[in-house]
Amino acid sequence: MAARTVQLRGAAIEGTLTASRALLGVIARSLAPVMDTVTLPQFRVLVVLSNFGPLRMGEVAQRLGANQSSFSRFADRMVAGGLIARSASPGSRREVIISLTEDGARVYAEVTDARRREISRVLETLSGPDLEAVRTGFEIFARAAGEPSADETLILGI
Amino acid sequence: MAARTVQLRGAAIEGTLTASRALLGVIARSLAPVMDTVTLPQFRVLVVLSNFGPLRMGEVAQRLGANQSSFSRFADRMVAGGLIARSASPGSRREVIISLTEDGARVYAEVTDARRREISRVLETLSGPDLEAVRTGFEIFARAAGEPSADETLILGI
DNA sequence: CGCAACATATGTACTATAGCAAGTATGAAT
DNA sequence: ATTCATACTTGCTATAGTACATATGTTGCG
Numbered sequence: 001m002a003a004r005t006v007q008l009r010g011a012a013i014e015g016t017l018t019a020s021r022a023l024l025g026v027i028a029r030s031l032a033p034v035m036d037t038v039t040l041p042q043f044r045v046l047v048v049l050s051n052f053g054p055l056r057m058g059e060v061a062q063r064l065g066a067n068q069s070s071f072s073r074f075a076d077r078m079v080a081g082g083l084i085a086r087s088a089s090p091g092s093r094r095e096v097i098i099s100l101t102e103d104g105a106r107v108y109a110e111v112t113d114a115r116r117r118e119i120s121r122v123l124e125t126l127s128g129p130d131l132e133a134v135r136t137g138f139e140i141f142a143r144a145a146g147e148p149s150a151d152e153t154l155i156l157g158i
Numbered sequence: 159m160a161a162r163t164v165q166l167r168g169a170a171i172e173g174t175l176t177a178s179r180a181l182l183g184v185i186a187r188s189l190a191p192v193m194d195t196v197t198l199p200q201f202r203v204l205v206v207l208s209n210f211g212p213l214r215m216g217e218v219a220q221r222l223g224a225n226q227s228s229f230s231r232f233a234d235r236m237v238a239g240g241l242i243a244r245s246a247s248p249g250s251r252r253e254v255i256i257s258l259t260e261d262g263a264r265v266y267a268e269v270t271d272a273r274r275r276e277i278s279r280v281l282e283t284l285s286g287p288d289l290e291a292v293r294t295g296f297e298i299f300a301r302a303a304g305e306p307s308a309d310e311t312l313i314l315g316i
Numbered sequence: 317c318g319c320a321a322c323a324t325a326t327g328t329a330c331t332a333t334a335g336c337a338a339g340t341a342t343g344a345a346t
Numbered sequence: 347a348t349t350c351a352t353a354c355t356t357g358c359t360a361t362a363g364t365a366c367a368t369a370t371g372t373t374g375c376g
C-alpha cells in the first residue's frame with residue numbers, strides 16, 4: 001500500500017474517533033432529558049417496540065438477552081410507569097403482547113426528535129460546501145460500517 | 159436561504175443520523191467484551207480516572223453527579239473488584255485519592271483499543287479518495303459540534 | 317485551645333435489575 | 347384423553363446503585 005494512503009488512514013482514524021466523541025455528545029444530550037422518566041434498560045424496550053411494533057413478552061426478553069422471569073417483573077414496572085401495556089394475543093391465550101402506550105411512544109419520539117434537532121443545530125453553522133463534505137463523508141462511512149445489528153446497539157440501550 | 163442549501167442540510171442530517179447509528183454500533187461492540195467485568199456506571203469511573211488521573215473521592219463523586227456517601231460504597235465495590243485503589247493524599251490526611259489499578263487501566267485500554275481497531279477495520283475497506291472524504295467530513299463535523307463536555311459523555315457512561 | 321468547616325465513611329432504606337426454581341394456564345401431539 | 351411442551355407469572359434471593367442522616371477523623375481559624 002502507498003505510504004500516502006497509510007498516512008491518510010491514520011488521520012481518518014483519529015478524525016473518526018474525534019467525531020465519534022462529538023456524536024456521543026449529541027446522543028447523550030438527546031437522551032438526558034428523559035433519563036428521569038425511564039432508566040436506560042427501560043429505554044431499550046422502547047427502542048425495540050418502536051422498531052418492531054408490539055411483540056410477545058418472550059420475544060422482547062430474548063432480544064434483550066434477559067431471563068423471561070426477570071423480564072416479566074421488569075415489564076411490571078414499565079406497565080406501572082405507563083410506558084407499555086400488556087394485552088392478550090389474538091392467536092394464543094397463553095401469549096402476552098406488549099406494546100408502547102402513547103406515553104411510551106412519546107418518550108421515544110422525544111429522544112429521536114432531540115437527536116435530529118441537535119444534529120440540525122450543529123449543521124446549521126456550516127456553509128454549503130462544508131455541508132456537502134459532511135454528508136459525503138458520513139455516507140461513505142455509514143455504508144462501509146454497515147447498519148449495526150439491533151443486538152449491538154442495544155448493548156448501550158440506544 | 160437558497161433552496162439548494164436547505165435540501166443539502168436535510169440530506170446531511172439524515173446522513174449524520176445514519177452515521178451516528180453506525181458509530182454507536184462501533185462503540186457498543188467495543189464495550190461489550192468488558193461488560194461482564196464492569197458495569198456501565200463503573201466504567202464511567204474508569205473514564206474519569208483515565209482522563210484526569212488520580213483524584214479525590216469527592217472530586218470523582220462530583221464529576222459523576224453522585225452523592226458523596228453513595229460514591230464511597232460505590233468505590234468499595236470497585237476496590238473489591240480490583241479496578242481502583244484508595245490511597246492517602248500527600249497533602250491532607252482527610253483526603254482519599256483513588257486511582258486506576260493496572261487491571262482498571264487495562265479494562266479501559268481494552269475498550270479504547272477495540273474502538274480504534276473497529277474503526278480501522280471499517281476504514282480499511284475504503285479507497286484513497288473515499289478515505290479523504292471521510293476524514294474531511296468528520297473533521298468538519300467534529301469542529302462544528304465541539305468536544306462534548308465530560309458531563310455529557312458520562313451520561314452514557316462512555 | 318476550641319470550634320467550625322471539610323472529607324470521608326457508616327447506618328439505614330429503597331428501587332432497579334436479574335436469576336433460579338416452582339407454579340399456572342394453555343396449546344400441541346400422540 | 348393424557349402427556350409433554352410452551353408462555354408467562356410468582357416466590358425467593360442476591361447485587362448494584364442511590365440517597366439521607368449521622369458519625370468519625372482532619373484541617374484551619376479566631
